[in-house]
Amino acid sequence: MQKLILIDGNSLFFRAYYATAYAGGDLMKNKQGVYTNALFGFVNMVDKILQQDYTHVLVAFDTKEKTKRHEAFDDYKAGRPPMPAEMAQQIPLIHSYLKHLNIADYSLVGYEADDIIGTLSKEACNRGFEVSVYSSDRDLLQLISDNVTIHLLKKGVTDIEDLTPASFLEKYGINHTQMIDLKALMGDPSDNIPGVPGVGEKTAVKLLQTYGTLEEVLAKKAEISGKLGERIRENEDKAILSKMLATIDLAVPLEFSLDDIARKETDYDALVSFYNEMDLHVFIKRLNKPVQKPSNFDYKIIQDHDEFDFLKPNMAVHIELADFNYHTSDIIGFGLSDGQTHYFVPKEVGLASIDFQLYLTDPSIPKLTYDQKAFRTALKWLGYDLKGVTFDLLLSSYLIHQKIAKEDFKVICMAFEYEDIEYDELIYGKGAKKGLPALEVYAAHVAKKAKAITVLQPILLEKLKELDLLELYETIEMPLSTVLSDMEYSGIAVDKNELNQQKTALKSRIDALEQNIYASVGKTFNIGSPKQLAEILFVDLGLDPSKKTKTKNLSTNVDVLNTLIDKHPVIPMILEYRQLTKLYSTYIEGIEQSIFPDGKVHTIFAQALTATGRLSSLEPNLQNIPIRTEEGRQIRKLFVPSKPNHYFVSADYSQIELRVLADMANVKGLIEAFNNHEDIHTRTAKEVFGTETVTSEERRKAKAVNFGIIYGIGAWSLSEDIHTTPREAQAFIDKYLSIYPEIKTYMETTVENAIKQGYVTTMMKRRRYIGELESPIYAVREFGKRTSMNAPIQGSAADIIKKAMIDLHAYIDKNKKKSRILLQVHDELVLEVPEAELAEMQKVVPDIMSKAVKLKVQLESSCDTGKNWYELK
Numbered sequence: 001m002q003k004l005i006l007i008d009g010n011s012l013f014f015r016a017y018y019a020t021a022y023a024g025g026d027l028m029k030n031k032q033g034v035y036t037n038a039l040f041g042f043v044n045m046v047d048k049i050l051q052q053d054y055t056h057v058l059v060a061f062d063t064k065e066k067t068k069r070h071e072a073f074d075d076y077k078a079g080r081p082p083m084p085a086e087m088a089q090q091i092p093l094i095h096s097y098l099k100h101l102n103i104a105d106y107s108l109v110g111y112e113a114d115d116i117i118g119t120l121s122k123e124a125c126n127r128g129f130e131v132s133v134y135s136s137d138r139d140l141l142q143l144i145s146d147n148v149t150i151h152l153l154k155k156g157v158t159d160i161e162d163l164t165p166a167s168f169l170e171k172y173g174i175n176h177t178q179m180i181d182l183k184a185l186m187g188d189p190s191d192n193i194p195g196v197p198g199v200g201e202k203t204a205v206k207l208l209q210t211y212g213t214l215e216e217v218l219a220k221k222a223e224i225s226g227k228l229g230e231r232i233r234e235n236e237d238k239a240i241l242s243k244m245l246a247t248i249d250l251a252v253p254l255e256f257s258l259d260d261i262a263r264k265e266t267d268y269d270a271l272v273s274f275y276n277e278m279d280l281h282v283f284i285k286r287l288n289k290p291v292q293k294p295s296n297f298d299y300k301i302i303q304d305h306d307e308f309d310f311l312k313p314n315m316a317v318h319i320e321l322a323d324f325n326y327h328t329s330d331i332i333g334f335g336l337s338d339g340q341t342h343y344f345v346p347k348e349v350g351l352a353s354i355d356f357q358l359y360l361t362d363p364s365i366p367k368l369t370y371d372q373k374a375f376r377t378a379l380k381w382l383g384y385d386l387k388g389v390t391f392d393l394l395l396s397s398y399l400i401h402q403k404i405a406k407e408d409f410k411v412i413c414m415a416f417e418y419e420d421i422e423y424d425e426l427i428y429g430k431g432a433k434k435g436l437p438a439l440e441v442y443a444a445h446v447a448k449k450a451k452a453i454t455v456l457q458p459i460l461l462e463k464l465k466e467l468d469l470l471e472l473y474e475t476i477e478m479p480l481s482t483v484l485s486d487m488e489y490s491g492i493a494v495d496k497n498e499l500n501q502q503k504t505a506l507k508s509r510i511d512a513l514e515q516n517i518y519a520s521v522g523k524t525f526n527i528g529s530p531k532q533l534a535e536i537l538f539v540d541l542g543l544d545p546s547k548k549t550k551t552k553n554l555s556t557n558v559d560v561l562n563t564l565i566d567k568h569p570v571i572p573m574i575l576e577y578r579q580l581t582k583l584y585s586t587y588i589e590g591i592e593q594s595i596f597p598d599g600k601v602h603t604i605f606a607q608a609l610t611a612t613g614r615l616s617s618l619e620p621n622l623q624n625i626p627i628r629t630e631e632g633r634q635i636r637k638l639f640v641p642s643k644p645n646h647y648f649v650s651a652d653y654s655q656i657e658l659r660v661l662a663d664m665a666n667v668k669g670l671i672e673a674f675n676n677h678e679d680i681h682t683r684t685a686k687e688v689f690g691t692e693t694v695t696s697e698e699r700r701k702a703k704a705v706n707f708g709i710i711y712g713i714g715a716w717s718l719s720e721d722i723h724t725t726p727r728e729a730q731a732f733i734d735k736y737l738s739i740y741p742e743i744k745t746y747m748e749t750t751v752e753n754a755i756k757q758g759y760v761t762t763m764m765k766r767r768r769y770i771g772e773l774e775s776p777i778y779a780v781r782e783f784g785k786r787t788s789m790n791a792p793i794q795g796s797a798a799d800i801i802k803k804a805m806i807d808l809h810a811y812i813d814k815n816k817k818k819s820r821i822l823l824q825v826h827d828e829l830v831l832e833v834p835e836a837e838l839a840e841m842q843k844v845v846p847d848i849m850s851k852a853v854k855l856k857v858q859l860e861s862s863c864d865t866g867k868n869w870y871e872l873k
Contacts, residue, residue, distance in 0.1 A: 002055040004124045004258070006117045007046065008135030009061040009105060013094060015136055015153060016041025017087045027086055030279040031401060031415060033771055038090040043097060043283055045153070049134055050101075056129070058120060058261045059098055059105040060113035067110055069245050076245060077191050085776035093278065100271040102264035104256070111252050114139055118248035121148050123258060139183070139191075142248060144168055144176040174208045181214040184243035193245050194238045198231050214243055281411050285425045299342040299447040301439070305353035312338060314390075316368040316453035317360070319375040320446040325619055326378040327488070327602045332442065335450030342451050344443035351382065363387035368453050370394055370409065373481040373488075373607060380489045393453050395477045396460040398608035399469045399766070406609060413452050416459055421448050472764050472799075477607065480802050483809040483821065484605045484615075490820045490832075491600030492622070493642035495868070499592060502634060506584050513577045520570040527577055530556045543567055580631065587625060587635045594620045600642065605824065612791060613766050613798040615824055623825045636869035645835045647865050649819075650872040651845045652828040654860040655680060656797045657710050663855040664763065664792060665746030669739065674857045681706055687739045688732065705736050709743060710793050712786030747789045754788035762795035763853070800859070801827060804852035811848060817841075830869065838865065 017038035021027060028037040050057070069076045098105045106116060114137065121131045121143050131148040133140055140150050144165055152161040168176040185204035187195020199207075207224075211217045217224075218239065221232050232239070268287060275284045302308070316337045323329035334345040334356075350356045359365060361384055368391040369375055376386040397404060397412045404415045410423050427445045428434050436442055464470040518524045521540060525532045534554040538545045543564055545554045558578075564571045594601045606616040617623040626632030641647060658680060662670035673683040685694040685702035694702075704721045705713070713721075715730035722729065737744040754760045759769045768791040772784030805824060812819055819837050823830040829849070833841045842863050849861040864872040 001128070001130050003053060003130045003132065004056040004058075004120070004261075005049065005052075005054045006120055006131065006133045007049065007057070007059040008113050008117060008133070008137055008140065009059040009094070010113055011135040011137050011153070012042055012045050013038060013087075013091075016045060017084075017090070021084075021086075029771060030277065031404065033774070034093075034278070035086045035089055036093070036278050036280065038087055039093045039097065039278060040280060042094055043280065046097075046101075047283070047286065052132075054132075055263055056124070056258060056261050057103050057263060058116075059103060060116040060120075061105060061107040062113050063107045063109050063111075065109045067112055067115075068249075069112075073241060073245060076193070096274060097271075100267050100274050102266055104261045106254075106256070108252060108254070111249060115249040115252045116254070118143055118250045119252040119254060120258070122250045127258065129258075139188075139246065139248065141168065141176065142179040142246075144179075173205050178208045178213065180243055180247050181208055181217075183246035184214045184239050185217070187242055188246065191245070193242045194235075195242045196231055196235045196239050199228070203228065214239060276414060279411075281408065281423070285423050285430075297342075297444050297448060299344060299444060301443050302343055302345045302349055305349055305356070308353050308355040308359070310336075310338075310341065310343065311355065311359045313365050314338070314368065316450040316457075317375075318370050318446060318450040318453060319378060320442075320449070321374065321378060325604065326374040327381065327596070327604070329378065331378060331382075332436070333446055335446035335448070337447065337450035337454050339451070339454040342447040344447045351384075357384060361385050361387055366390040368393075368457050370449065370453055372478075373485045373605075376482070376485045377489050380485070389478075391453070391457050391461070392478060392481065393456060393460070394608050395481065396464055396473055399473055399477065400460065400463050400467065402611045402769070409449055409452075413456065416456055416463075418452055418456055421445075421452055467767065468765050469767070472766055476764060476799060476802050476806070479806045481607060483805050484607060486809065487821050487823070488602055488604060490822060491596065491598065491602040491642075492639050492822045492830075492832075493600050494591060494595050494638050495640045496595075496599070498640075498868075499588065499638050502638070503584075503588050503592070506580060506588060506631075510577065510580050510584060513573055513580065517570055517573050517577060520568075520573065527574065528581070533574070537564070537568075537570075541568055541570075579629065583626070583631055583635065590620050591635075591638060603823075611768055613762065613768075613795045613802075614826070615798075615802075617825075622823060633870060636872075639869040640867065641832050643832075643834070647833050647835065647838055647867060648822075648830055648869060648872055649833045649838070649841050649845060649863065649865050650828055650830045650869075651849055651861045651863050653797070653801065653849065654862060656800065656827050656859065657793050658706060659855065659857040659859060660763070660793050660796045660800070661710055661743065661746075662857045664796065665742045666856065667740050667742040667746075671856050684736070684739075688735050701732065705732060709733075709736065710790055712747070712789040750792065751785045751788045754784075760788050760792045762792050762799050764796070764799040766795050766799060768792075768795060797827065800853050801829070801849075804849045805829065807852055808845060808848045811844060830872065 020037035020041045027035050028040055029035055046059075095105060107113070108116060117133055117135075117140065121133065124131050125145060125147040129147065132151060133143060133148065134151045134153060136153045138152065141152075141163060144150055144163055146165060150163045152163060153159075154161060163171070163176075165176050168179075172179075172182070174182065182201070182204050183193065183195070185196050185199050185207060186201050187193045187199075195204075207217050211220055217232065218236055221229060221236065223229075224232055272284055272287065275281065275287075316335070316339075318335035320332040320335065321329040322332055331347045333347050334350050336343040336345065345356070360367075360379065365388045367388050369386075369389050370392070371394040372386065372389045372392045376389075379386050393412065397415065401415055404412055408423055408425075410421045413419070413421050422445055424445075427437060427442055461470070464473050514527065517527060521536050523536075523540075525536055527533060533556045534545075537543045537556065538554050544567075545560075558575065561571055561575055565575070591601060596602055601620055601622070603620060603622050604618045606618055609616045615623075625635050627636075639648075655674075658670065659674055661667065662674060669683075669687070670680065673680050679699075681699050681703040682694050684706055685698040686692060688702060688705075689698050691698075701722045705718060708718055708721065713733075715726040715733060718733060719726045719729035722732070724732075750760060754770050755773050758771070758773070759767045761767055768787075770784045770788050770791070772780050772787065775781050775784065801824065805821060808829070809821060811817075812821075817837055817840075819831055819833040819841050821829060821831050829845070831841065831845065842865065846861045846863045850859045852859065866872045
């Protein structure tokens with residue numbers, strides 16, 4: 001049987017846009033700044049729809065022009081907000097995508113997409129086709145028949161309701177042929193179809209179950225009693241009009257036939273080029289099958305450990321890892337290239353060669369690579385130390401394009417117009433199917449990566465120079481990668497006895513809480529299920545549902561629960577239960593599963609991830625261990641020195657972001673206060689409140705605005721922080737900025753420059769691009785302005801602590817100390833120090849941190865000592 005797929009293009013497009021229009025305005029864009037979030041969602045949905053068998057397909061769209069429905073009723077679809085500009089800009093992209101798929105898309109002035117779909121479905125049924133219609137618009141349910149199934153999209157294309165004559169009857173209690181009458185009676189607010197005022201879906205269904213059609217309801221209107229009959233009699237004209245508006249036109253004068261929309265071959269070359277341009281690389285990977293044949297690429301596989309006479313300075317050395325976590329990953333092999341000749345070295349062959357070992361570990365031989373930190377750490381686990389790296393493709397590309405460094409090796413290459421490389425997924429597969437293909441396939445792939453590094457090195461170095469980023473790259477990011485490698489390899493020891501005690505105690509508290517929660521509500525249920533919890537709270541207990549989610553489900557998030565905290569004794573128990581179960585699963589179990597045979601956890605400090613320049617900790621994340629609650633702080637007791645008579649020493653920068661602000665904005669009052677070692681919040685409170693005696697509440701308010709001003713805090717947010725009205729908060733901000741006028745000037749100038757050039761810079765010239773400033777949406781632009789104010793400050797603080805880490809590591813190395821840097825958590829460094837070096841490091845660490853950079857303001861740091869991380873205050 002021939003099968004026709006009809007897709008409601010407008011419905012999918014709107015669903016795609018709003019499903020990916022995340023809060024904060026951070027919509028997907030390609031590297032040219034073109035918005036792609038709706039395109040991404042649309043492609044994702046269409047791709048999944050087209051996975052089924054079909055012989056014919058069409059995507060129908062509305063037009064901007066009015067239809068006969070508008071002529072019959074001026075208010076038809078009135079009141080709809082205009083399409084966001086970011087969404088409208090993506091309409092041509094949708095049509096380009098369909099063109100490359102070789103799928104017809106069609107619209108016709110005077111008609112809606114529903115009418116086109118209806119006409120085609122009728123014609124297809126007459127010719128014996130099976131028809132599948134995809135939309136989220138219930139208007140199309142009137143097209144249901146034995147040959148037509150309507151697939152209502154509820155959530156992407158993962159949650160679809162398939163409606164046939166039988167399932168429609170079961171769901172609504174009426175026949176599918178009565179759908180138009182149902183809409184005529186109940187109306188449709190989304191299209192502004194009036195219906196009969198006061199008649200909802202349940203009432204309309206009962207009327208149709210009794211009378212059959214709208215016409216019969218109106219014919220018997222006199223015998224319908226009460227208020228309902230009165231409403232029907234008074235609004236007969238509206239009901240008739242509504243039926244006309246709701247009825248899909250099945251006789252659209254189409255300019256093509258079914259034969260014209262028969263399935264055609266996709267133009268894969270054009271589609272791949274389009275996806276590349278849009279930076280939608282995930283879809284390219286879906287298009288292609290894993291590479292099975294070796295590419296036409298001239299390279300040599302080294303088979304024996306005595307064949308390394310080709311080694312020379314300034315070659316690219318790429319180490320191919322089997323998995324992301326290089327602490328545990330196997331090494332597949334090595335790619336080497338001098339730009340002209342290219343090699344693949346199997347792991348066993350390379351590590352059996354003394355010549356190759358000496359080459360890798362000789363600091364006097366310059367080498368180029370892709371990710372020095374990962375490669376060096378992976379080799380350290382095998383007993384080798386990679387030295388002499390002068391170029392790192394990942395770090396250099398990160399400084400130029402922060403977002404692309406998260407991507408595949410190929411994506412980074414393509415960002416600099418280098419195409420001669422495959423996606424890793426197409427070589428090795430993905431998920432359960434991941435594995436090694438034929439040797440000649442992956443050997444060529446690895447050698448090609450080495451070649452790419454040699455080709456891109458001069459291009460990226462020139463770009464770094466052009467953007468004034470070369471010094472940052474050479475003096476901060478490159479040396480830092482060595483520091484981080486040592487930190488990661490050193491790891492941090494875990495006290496397993498403490499872990500087991502906390503695990504047992506926490507599990508006991510969670511179990512007790514579960515039973516108390518069940519007793520409080522009188523039944524058992526899945527406490528972790530938002531749906532079941534909502535039913536307990538808002539149905540069984542009858543609490544007021546103050547907030548709904550986007551899917552119209554009753555929300556049980558923490559904000560909602562906090563508003564109900566005094567309404568029922570179960571609420572505090574649920575909040576505590578959530579806190580404890582998160583600690584248990586994320587940290588207790590997460591850390592337990594991450595312990596290596598050496599009794600330590602070895603995190604990964606992602607150096608090329610964040611737009612701010614801050615480091616991120618992964619697998620496990622040791623930067624996000626909660627410290628606001630005592631239960632969270634207890635987790636830090638798990639981390640202890642790895643040897644007897646060793647201690648932890650931590651140093652934490654004091655108010656570094658405020659000090660950076662004082663320096664960058666040249667705030668004389670703040671500079672003076674910091675350099676006189678005054679309590680900055682007390683000083684600010686004295687100035688703002690005009691008093692010499694400051695209360696603790698006044699200091700708290702001054703502290704809130706001191707730190708809030710760094711993030712461009714507004715009156716509304718500040719009012720929440722200091723528990724006052726927005727008007728009073730705004731007066732507080734105004735007073736603050738009159739005391740420190742340099743801050744206001746700095747913020748205004750920074751935003752102006754960001755708007756003009758599209759980015760802001762840190763003290764060390766790190767760039768943060770602020771695309772939100774170009775948004776036509778006011779809220780998004782305001783977010784961009786706040787980011788513009790904060791990014792130079794936060795980024796400079798990140799650069800300063802990186803410089804401190806480099807200097808401290810150099811001191812330890814130069815003086816052959818046994819102390820080791822273990823962790824960096826935002827503005828804090830944690831070291832493991834032997835008792836013999838304790839007094840020295842307690843002095844040296846804060847001293848080095850305070851001298852990392854020279855500012856107008858003196859940098860200061862605390863210094864604490866303890867036998868576990870918890871004891872470091």
